[in-house]
Every structure is written in structure tokens, then in C-alpha cells.
Amino acid sequence: LLAYLICLRGESRSATEIARAIGYTDKTVRIAGRDLAYGGFVEEIDDHPSRYATVPDVAQSLLVLMYGRRKQAAAPGWCYLAQVLSFLLGVAGWGTNPELIGNAYLASSRARDMFEKYEGTFRAIGLRMPRPEPYPGADYLAPFQEFVAEVGSWLDATG
Numbered sequence: 083l084l085a086y087l088i089c090l091r092g093e094s095r096s097a098t099e100i101a102r103a104i105g106y107t108d109k110t111v112r113i114a115g116r117d118l119a120y121g122g123f124v125e126e127i128d129d130h131p132s133r134y135a136t137v138p139d140v141a142q143s144l145l146v147l148m149y150g151r152r153k154q155a156a157a158p159g160w161c162y163l164a165q166v167l168s169f170l171l172g173v174a175g176w177g178t179n180p181e182l183i184g185n186a187y188l189a190s191s192r193a194r195d196m197f198e199k200y201e202g203t204f205r206a207i208g209l210r211m212p213r214p215e216p217y218p219g220a221d222y223l224a225p226f227q228e229f230v231a232e233v234g235s236w237l238d239a240t241g
Contacts, residue, residue, distance in 0.1 A: 097112045170234075
């Protein structure tokens with residue numbers, strides 16, 4: 083939760099928006115948000131629904147502790163790391179799934195499902211998943227595989 087909020091650079095988000103982004107329940111986010119607010123790491127904005135944002139000085143101090151004194155050009159790209167890793171683990175599982183091995187059409191169908199599930203995450207971090215519509219049947223696998231390689235490069239660059 084804190085990593086996600088740091089990456090938003092002071093913008094507030096509701097518990098529901100945060101839960102959707104980091105893969106937790108609304109209730110868990112609210113409990114953690116209140117604990118972090120009590121500790122002075124984030125502020126809880128008393129809108130309805132409650133919204134959470136980092137306290138700017140605290141966020142900067144945490145980044146200095148984590149990355150040393152070097153200047154960060156931007157917040158680190160790990161606020162969506164859980165979703166990115168979930169995506170990669172899902173794709174990696176295809177190699178051991180007997181239904182998908184040798185069945186390009188079914189693998190392409192799974193890739194389309196992955197597009198539906200993760201496209202918003204990748205759009206938020208600046209990576210564009212190829213849309214499946216222009217690629218009939220198994221033709222979607224080639225651009226999807228290129229995108230998976232791009233995600234790997236993004237992870238390397240993010241550190």
C-alpha cells in the first residue's frame with residue numbers, strides 16, 4: 083500500500099481504487115491505511131469514501147533511505163509490481179500446462195484473457211499491450227510474446 087501511494091506522488095486514491103490496483107480487499111486497504119495514517123506515513127482524507135495519500139516529506143525520506151542520496155528522476159516503478167509479477171507467473175505457467183502445449187489457438191485465447199485482465203495495469207505504467215482485435219486466432223501470439231519480452235525489459239530497467 084505504501085509503495086503504491088509513494089508512486090502516486092501525493093495524489094489520493096480511495097480504498098477501492100487502491101484495492102483494485104494492488105490486489106487486496108477494500109477492508110484490508112482501509113485497515114492498513116488507517117495504521118499508516120496513525121504512524122504518520124500517509125494521510126487519510128475524510129471524504130466519502132475515505133482517500134489516502136502519502137505525506138510528501140515522509141515519502142521523500144523513505145525514498146532516500148531506500149535508494150541513498152542519489153536523486154530519483156521519478157518515483158520507482160514498483161507500485162504495480164504485484165500485478166506485473168502475477169502476469170508473468172501466469173504466462174510462465176503456460177509452459178507446463180498440457181492443454182496449452184502445442185495448441186496455439188488455445189494459448190492465443192489465454193493471451194486475450196490476459197489482455198482483458200492486465201491491460202489497465204500496463205497502461206498505468208506506460209507499457210502498451212497489443213490489442214487482440216487486429217489478430218485473428220493464433221496470430222495474436224507473436225505480438226503478445228513480444229510484449230512479454232518488453233515487460234522483462236521494463237523489470238530490468240525498474241531495478
